[in-house]
Amino acid sequence: MGHGARSVRGQGRNADKGFTLIELTVVIVILGVMLALIIPRLGELGEANLKKSCRHLTGMIRFLHNESQATKDEYRLRFDVSEGRYWVEVLNKMSEKAGEFRRFSSEMATEATLAGQTTFRDVKVASHPDDPFIRFTPDGWVEPALIHLRDGEGRDFTLMIKPLTGDTELREGYVEEK
Numbered sequence: 001m002g003h004g005a006r007s008v009r010g011q012g013r014n015a016d017k018g019f020t021l022i023e024l025t026v027v028i029v030i031l032g033v034m035l036a037l038i039i040p041r042l043g044e045l046g047e048a049n050l051k052k053s054c055r056h057l058t059g060m061i062r063f064l065h066n067e068s069q070a071t072k073d074e075y076r077l078r079f080d081v082s083e084g085r086y087w088v089e090v091l092n093k094m095s096e097k098a099g100e101f102r103r104f105s106s107e108m109a110t111e112a113t114l115a116g117q118t119t120f121r122d123v124k125v126a127s128h129p130d131d132p133f134i135r136f137t138p139d140g141w142v143e144p145a146l147i148h149l150r151d152g153e154g155r156d157f158t159l160m161i162k163p164l165t166g167d168t169e170l171r172e173g174y175v176e177e178k
Contacts (some may be wrong), residue, residue: 047151048116049114049115049116049117049118049151049152050115050116050118050149050151050152050157052115052116053114053115053116053118053149054149054157054159054168054170056112056115057086057147057159057168058159058168059108060077060086060088060108060109060112061077061134061142061161061166061168062166063108063109064077064088064109064136064142064166065136065140065142065165065166066166067108067109067136068136068137068138068140069138069139069140071138072138073090073091073138074090074091074135074136074137074138075088075089075090075091075104075135075136076088076089076091076101076133076134076135076136077133077134077136078132078133079120079123079132079133079147080132081120081121081122081123081132082120083113084113084114084118084119084120085111085112085113086111086112086113087103087109087110087111087112088103088104088105088109089101089102089103089104089133090102090104114149116152117151117152118149118150118151118152119149119150120147120148120149120150121148121149121150121156121174122148123145123146123147123148124145124146124147124148124177125143125144125145126144126177127143134161136166140164140166141163141164142161142162142163142164142165142166143161143163144161144162144163145160145161146158146159146160146161146175146176146177147159147161148174148175155172156172156173156174157170157171157172157173158170158171158173158174158175160175
């Protein structure tokens with residue numbers, strides 16, 4: 001009797017080693033539902049990177065607008081369009097009529113790059129269309145500019161900088177100058 005009981009137990013262990021077809025089907029259905037919910041959100045990552053980049057650029061522009069008035073110095077936000085980088089420069093006055101711009105760095109104004117796959121298409125400033133930078137003067141004036149961005153999915157956006165306030169507005173699409 002001990003011998004028969006042992007063989008039944010042995011057969012039971014071998015039968016429990018695999019998954020049934022029903023268990024595998026349930027797992028596949030659950031994975032399918034999860035993927036159906038997650039995949040549409042992956043597109044939001046490109047938009048999240050774009051918004052992160054715009055928030056950082058907007059913060060930098062506001063900072064420079066305020067800093068130029070507070071310190072009575074002229075600043076500019078310079079762009080490396082092909083590399084997706086931007087940084088701050090301050091005018092180092094040598095005399096009343098002469099000066100040169102040099103890199104400026106602080107906790108609020110450090111060199112930065114665009115987030116994720118966000119890229120610059122171009123930076124349009126009417127007074128110097130081939131040199132991508134935005135000037136901030138001590139009297140509170142900011143050069144009007146259009147920063148054209150492209151997210152990771154190839155969609156275009158325009159960050160518009162307003163000259164008197166330094167405020168920004170993000171618009172979908174490639175907005176041209178008026």
